[in-house]
Amino acid sequence: MATRINKRNFESEINKIVNDIIPGCKNLFFHVGYFYFSGFSLIAKSIENKNIKILVGMEADQTVTELSKSKNDKRFNYLRKLSEEVDKNEILDKPEERDAYFIFKKKIQDGSLEVRQSKNPSHQKEFIFEYEDKFAKVLSSPGQTLVGSQNLTRSGFITNQELAYLHPEPSNFKEAKLDFNDSWEDAIPLIDKENFKDFEKFSNKFPFEQTPDPYLMYVRVLDEYFKDRSKDLIKLPKDITENYFENYKYQRDAIAKGLDILDKHNGVLIADVVGLGKSIIASAIATNLGLRVNVICPPHLKEQWEDYLLMFKISGKIYSSGKILEALEEDTPGQKVIIIDEVHKFRNEETKDYLNLYQLCHGAQGKKPNKVILLSATPFNNKPSDTFSLIKLFQIPTRSTLQTSINLSVIFERLNKKYTALRNNKKNNQNKDEVKELGDEIRNIIEPLVIRRSRIDLKNIKAYDTDLKKQKIFFSDVNDPILLQYELGSIEDIYKKTLKIISPGSDASGYKCARYKPLAYVRPEFINDVLKEGGYNEEGKENKLPLQQQNIHDFIKRMMVRRFESSTHSFSITLDRIIESNKRIIRYFEENGNVPIYPRHQLPDLEDLFQLSAADDIHIDELDLEEESKLEKAKAKGLYFIKKSQLNENYIIDIKNDLEILIAIQEDWKVLKQKEFKDPKTEAIKKFINDEIKKDPKRKIIIFTEFSDTAKYLYSQIKKFFKRVDLYTSKESSSTKKKKEIKDNFDAGVSTNNQKNDHDILIATDTISEGFNLHRAGTIVNYDIPYNPTRVVQRFGRINRMNKKMFDKLYIYNFFPTEIGEAEVNLKRITGIKKLLFNAIFGEDTKVLTGDETLESHFQKEFRDMYDMSESLSPETYYENFIYDLREYEPETILDASNISRRVKAKRKIKVKNNGLLIFSKKGDIPRFIFSDKDKNIKNMIPTDAFKLFEAKPNEKHTNFDKKYDSLYEEIRTQILVDQKTLPPNKKKKDLINKLELLSRESRHRTYYTNMYKVVKDLDGLTKLHLKTIAKISQSSAEKNIKKIKEVIPEKLLEGLLKAYAEVELKKDALIITEQIND
Secondary structure, three states, X not given: OOEEEOOOXXXXXXXXXXXXXXXXXXXXXXXXXXXXXXXXHHXXXXXXXXXXXXXXXXXXXXXXXXXXXXXXXHHHHHHHHHHHHHHHOOOOOOHHHHHHHHHXXXXXXXXXXXXXXXXXXXXXXXXXXXXXXXXXXXXXXXXXXXXXXXXXXXXXXXXXXXXXXXXXXHHHHHXXXXXXXXXXXXXXXXXXXXXXXXXXXXXXXXXXXXXXXXXXXXXXXXXXXXXXXXXXXXXXXXXXXXXXXXXXHHHHHHHXXXXXXXXXXXXXXXXXXXXXXXXXXXXXXXXXXXXXXXXXXXXXXXXXXXXXXXXXXXXXXXXXXXXXXXXXXXXXXXXXXXXXXXXXXXXXXXXXXXXXXXHHHOOOOOOOOOEEEEEOOOOOOOOHHHHHHHHOOOOOOOOOOOOOXXXXXXXXXXXXXXXXXXXXXXXXXXXXXXXXXXXHHHHHHHHHHEEOOOHHHHHHOHHHHHHHHHOOOOOOEEOOOEEEEEEOHHHHHHHHHXXXXXXXXXXXXXXXXXXXXXXXXXXXXXXXXXXXXXXXOOOOOOOOOOHHHHHHHHHHHHHXXXXXXXXXXXXXXXXXXXXXXXXXXXXXXXXXXXXXXXXXXXXXXXXXXXXXXXXXXXXXXXXXXXXXXXXXXXXXXXXXXXXXXXXXXXXXXXXXXXHHHHHHHHHHHHHHHOOOOOOHHHHHHHHHHHHHHHHOOOOXXXXXXXXXXXXXXXXXXXXXXXXXXXXXXXOHHHOHHHHHHHHHHHOXXXXXXXXXXXXXXXXXXXXXXXXXXXXXXXXXXXXXXXXXXXXXXXXXXXXXXXXXXXXXXXXXXXXXXXXXXXXXXXXXXXXXXXXXXXXXXXXXOOXXXXXXXOHHHHHHXXXXXXXXXXXXXXXXXXXXXXXXXXXXXXXXXXXXXXXXXXXXXXXXXXXXXXXXXXXXXXXXXXXXXXXXXXXXXXEEEOHHHHHHHHOOOOOOOOOOOOHHHHHHHHHHHHHHOOOOOOOOOOXXXXXXHHHHHHHHHHOOOXXXXXXXXXXXXXXXXXXXXXXXXXXXXXXXXXXXXXXHHHHHOOHHHHHHHHHHHHHOOOOOEEEEEEEEXXX
């Protein structure tokens, strides 16, 4: 009588078949729809000494057209699919599965296992168990048959628990065997002893069958990591612009790589150093994409981008950095390209410009997201939040396309905590390595999104160097900065006196700059109320003065010192303005009985003010709020007032005292108005120009100053004795005629016929340090102290161009004042006026010079460190060179390496401290390197560290992987597939989520608030300013102010983020190479 097998008795009955029936059999006949290793491995040990015939009725994915194939075609097709299943489903990785495979292979070889395919497609499933003679006698039956819907696969034969019947009747067995034999005779042989060699051709590709030398494994890793883009079909600059630009291999690779990154991640950061053509690369990428383009750039680069769009035949519009709202208002539905030039200026996500930019980037309003191209030569620092802000412009924080770092919120929250801890640790020497490690970790996360090369990379990567030399492109040598000291002469005493008074930290001098720090004078009993009214009382920060407000007076002092050092003329202008500002606040206070003050988030970003952006001057009165026109505008943005009664009486006393001190300084400097007065700094630069022009008339000179007041004054003075001088500040940047004049006189890329030679000297502010080629000049002069080495590198980039070498050496000079006679004796220590000035600008606690360090050596080191950091050889260059050479000269080695199967393993002994497993995997198309010690401490490795471990010599032989590491390998494989958990929200965020959840249920605008709830809770997909808007929403205002709320958080933004999230495809982690290191 047949046994019915169903879900209730499935496990026990199947165990009886495997453990009781099969061991007593001599022959097994399986007629199934499909047969794969996964099913065989579950019964392998029980059939090791049995004869088995497997008749398959269907190939996987068989189609009608395949029925006409020849027998050989069918056999090879089956073997190919069998091989693909092993690779695709990663079966046979476990020790028990590999043991089953070797049983399978041995049985084919000795003829005890055969597989055939029915001539006609069949879904029949029947398992025939023929007993050994002695069991047949005892049981009075030749065997049993199992009929049901199982296939010989893991999901079919063993685990699907579908209905089946086990028939013990002898008559049923005989009929079933006769039918099987009839079908067998007509079937097509797929796997048997006769065709064993064909089977081996495919099985040799199984990872555990391969024993590749470590050298080939190393080559495979590099070949996978450094993708070969030479065959990509793309439009190149020379062809697009009809020979205006050349085609350089390094740019071609960047264009191909950029398109690839955009395809996978919707955004790319092009961070090549100054002068390598980031704008050209971005324009070529945009042309290849064929979409409409919006460009966001600094105002002085608009004209240049208009030229690029025209030359590269791009349809689009250009908006200056301050006009992002206009771009957003004019935005139309549909996918487009957003190019953001000098994107590092948008690192602060607590600004309205960032909020608007974020909405522009994420607001495609269509099925496909926008493609975002970020450009910056200086995008990196060790502050994680800055980097996170940039990549959030095209990545959804909790569902990133960076498959190795899915939840960026979790990762950057951890990195921010680490950064804060390091920043608060004053023992800088002890945490230097940790700071570097933090920077490496940030770069490792975003590496799949970044294109960055330096000139040194181009020199050292042979393929690039050879290409550039063929096109006669060479680079100049860069000399270290040279210090030009000038004596102060008759104004030395006044200079020292003034410097001591205005320097930050010099309150003992009496000048407190009180006018700019009213919060410091609020009486203790009122401080909490005042801070709360201004929005400063955040959770955990009650009764604490906000750092930005405290720093305004320090900023004013520092600005005064910098203007003072730049030129007496600029300082005189600033002094007059500050005096007027103090008079104005005194009048306002006495007439109105209160003080206007910036609310939180309306306070100017002091870091941005220090950087000065493209503006040449920050006027002190820009920070003043007393003027009627400014008051009205500021009130609309939340301006609030501190009442006279809330302030300590010393506030107005100190302001009046400051005013007296400032007027006394003004009196001291009346010497500037005297006709016979000669500014010592101006006289020194005149002498320098005269000497340099005589020495090398063809070497033009660029003189940089950060202030337009200084530039104009210096121009007026030099023009009196040297006519061939030109001026460029933010005022001139709006003149097309002036730009052409500069280009014709200083750009070596202009054709010889169109070049002019009217000017040898150019006096400029940093307005010109972006977007201009000035390489007919070979010398840069920093007329002001170069307080920011990054700025100096950017300035230097104007003359250090790659399209035409004009000079073998390029020079930089720094001006610095000295006391009479000190230059001659060349004191090593920084003393006197040098020390005063240096500390006033850099801060005594932030920049420390060694005892025997000269100013010249300090500035040389500062510049060299920054220049080397930007122009450093990429750590990957050696390996990139290596793989390029192999592709060029040993393609057969690349082919051999490419034939290595995924998940291959080996054991190696190398001279490193590491001991454990090194794994190279790819998730989607993103490579990653993982190392685990025996204790299962798993960590991601930066690529170059992993390359060093994988590196091998051609003569190193393969050693088999130890079985004892199989369990560790399995655990690592399981762990790296686990997605990062969602970051538990802090109390503030939790309150927002709870509020939105309530609104999503009860508001009349449920759909809108439901979308907002999902974006905040699941995606962490809004900016800090968006979240502040939500924090202000109450149940009543959620309805009443819905129009205003939607203006800040548009419906289309929420819908776009949710749509993009839904389309992020989670890729499977594919392990490629594993090495057991040193054990």
